[in-house]
Amino acid sequence: MTDVLDTRLGRHWSGPAERWSPPQRDPDDDTPRLECGVFGAFDVADAAAITALGLHALQHRGQEACGIACFDGQRFHTERHMGHVGDAFSGPDLVARLPGRTAIGHTRYSTAGGSFIRNVQPMFADLEAGGVALAHNGNLTNFLTLREQLVADGAIFQSTSDSEVILHLLARSRKARFVDRFIEALTQIEGGYALVAITNKKLIGVRDPLGIRPLVLGELDGKAVLASETCALDMIGARFVRDIEHGEMVVIDHNGVESLRPFPAARARPCIFEYVYFARPDSVVNGRSVYEVRKRMGRRLAQESAVSADVVVPVPDSGVPAALGFAQETGLPFEMGIIRNHYVGRTFIQPTQGARELGVRMKLSPNRAVLAGKRVMLIDDSIVRGTNSVRVVRMVREAGAAEVHLRSASPPIKWPDFYGIDMPDRDKLLAANHSVEEIARLLEVDSMGYLSVDGLYWAMDAEPRNPVDPQFTDHYFTGDYPTRLLDREIAEGRNDSADRQLSFLVDA
Template sequence: MTGPVQRHPDDDALRLECGVFGVFDVRDAAAVTALGLHALQHRGQEACGIAAFDGANFHTERHAGQVGDVFTGPDLVTRLPGQYAIGHTRYSTAGGSGARNIQPMFADLEAGGVALAHNGNLTNFRYLRDRLVGEGAIFQSTSDSEVILHLLARSRKARVVDRFIDAIAQIEGGYALVALTNKKLIGVRDPLGIRPLVLGDLAGKPVLASETCALDMIGAKFIRDIEHGEMVIISDTGVESLRPFPALRARPCVFEYVYFARPDSVVNGRSVYEVRKRMGARLARETGVEADLVSPVPDSGVPAAIGFAQESGLPFEMGIIRNHYVGRTFIQPTQGVRELGVRMKHSPNRAVLEGKRVVLIDDSIVRGTTSRKIVRMVREAGAKEVHLRSASPPILWPDFYGIDMPDRDKLLAANKTLAEMTRFLEVDTLGFLSVDGLYDALEAGPRDPACPQFTDHYFTGDYPTRLLDREIAEGRDDDDGGRQLSFLVSA
């Protein structure tokens, strides 16, 4: 891992590393996979790839750009033939954005070919990579996903499944993996279930995907979530479930509900849309204000704004209109043009805003730079008052499990008081959902401080695993480098 992708200082968007998808024994598997990836495009818009197996050979394509731009045309199944395929959409948080880091990654191992797609981040990647390089390994990328292939290659176990168990026992962090061999489709979810993975059924054939919206896209039926710490082995004989790792209490990532998952997905048994509406309703109860209307910052703020409006009795209006056709490569050469850049994505609806007291609902506030531009835009459209509300608690700590979240010194709420944030954002009032309110919206019961029900460190500082690479970088690790690592290390 070489660190997060360098982005412009004004870039305030949160991004997740990727989405994964896989099908087994399905006609035109690459085309079906492309459809599944299209549904998962929101999880990674930087690059995408598909690996297919036709019973004799693997075929792979990996491209920068979005799924609809590169995996199209009637020749797709000719380029990527076979009934077995896995796919990946990527936004790089580890290893940089070069072509060599695009997934799925493929390697010819002693036991045969293996293609691997990975969602998440390994928190002991640097440690493992340094150890492997010291033992003579030659890396072709700077992605943490390649470490898993090297661990598979070096395992002395005879069976492929045992090699996977051997490799995964050495990695730490949050991850959902799909892998394709010449006989099997394998899915693995990390021991805490931080990153999501689901099992579906397409006309009797198994499907693996990051979210249920990908199953809906291809007409597959949702079967169940892959459980935390579970490995599923899909072959001609069916679906086999293994629990090779000691059981831990699940702690799925709460930001899937706040922002990352598509609203029409069901994550860990909860409708994302309904959770976000409840977050907005609870936000209204906690931070209500006299106003004329409620407007979301689209699109991610829409469900919470609906909940806020319904709870407060205020009209829901689209005071900001989002442009869905913004080019990814738009160049902002000067500060003046950069200041106008937010208007490419969001435009004020003057007829709704002029002369009104407006409650703006956003999913979260990270650096605050984009939020401030939006507030200025709303004021310039004639709003009399602007009251900004975040449907998540204040983000106080960075993430190390696959979210490209800035360092703590760049997080607005970690460095300013509420009054200072209010002035910085140029709003009349500012409010955040409480952590208790978030858990209430999740219908999870009160947060258990001894063992929280979710991974929520960005709000609480309570990291669910050890952060070995960070500890080594800060000189705080007491590991002698000579033992096999385990994921069973508490924070």
């Protein structure tokens, strides 16, 4: 779908409305999903093509929808599509379709169930102060509260995305300068986010006050670019300059890069799950090599929970670096006992349980020559509900493994996330409801072990965790949320009120 927006006339032409129903997510797939990746480039030749390349590198952060918005000096142009970047933004006509030297892009996972094209980012608004296109990674924890207030005041929403709330807040600001409008809007939102936006003169990047979601600044032929991860800079041949700091806004125009600090001072608490699973292993996040951190996780895991085994086998691909570290620490051979088929889409699903059991073999196949007769140390990055794990364990046993010992290179996941990770409620999290011994029985393994929280901090080369002032956002392991969860608190309050009312009626 292509939109063309002319801010001089305030017009917005678009194709017919599209509705897309994503493939139903496999109910047995417990892989956590991060909802977005963002990219932006200012004053570069063929900005849309550069942005598309950057989004290719960020495809792992969202594989169900993508979009690009650009400004050609007179008009804004946007394209938003369901599907992969390579399918949506390829071909020799890309720059003709999306002309201009400044652009932003976004790649995302859709929410559960049906998804409308109008929810795909970047989102555009033609405001009194001019046009603005915006995309963000993360979640606003007061989104519903703000939305209800805005609707009560007469706002009309075109999507169910929390990004649109930011546009409405921008529209209602009476500040004269656009940057000041942005600051006023940002001071009203809460949660974890990294945001990029373009106006007719500027590229803006913002990271939330605690730096929960990542954002980096790069340089391409002397021009500024922004991205969720450094791997996107590598993809386009850009030089890494620095991380955008927590609570920092960078305003990029023809005068250079201006750094602003619109939020009260706070200690950074970046998301530690970026290192466990989400970031690409070749990225450097907040000054730490993701690959090296994951190897250290494996080393510490071996120190904490090694048992007699013959071979170390990763669950590919995310378990590979930790398994390497585990093997190096123990001296056990590292082998690819499970082979991943990279030509099967991640959303593959079959309608019956039996077909799903076979479906896992389309993605992962046992290497019998490695597994048969061996005591296998199976290393995965994390375990959420355990549904994937039990199928992998059964596959390894069927290949002839004498024993299977499962290890998670992260601590037990006991609490859900509200900052942009699609993670089940607490009653569906395996470690929140079962002991390690019970989990071993449920997953049909000879032994089960997790990396400790202290071990994870050690792998980060950080000081031991201070429960009063943690260095990272780690609530999925500890229950220690870094911000208030206003929408959830209100919803729980309403539920409590309804329960009390029902109790009163029953008693009466």
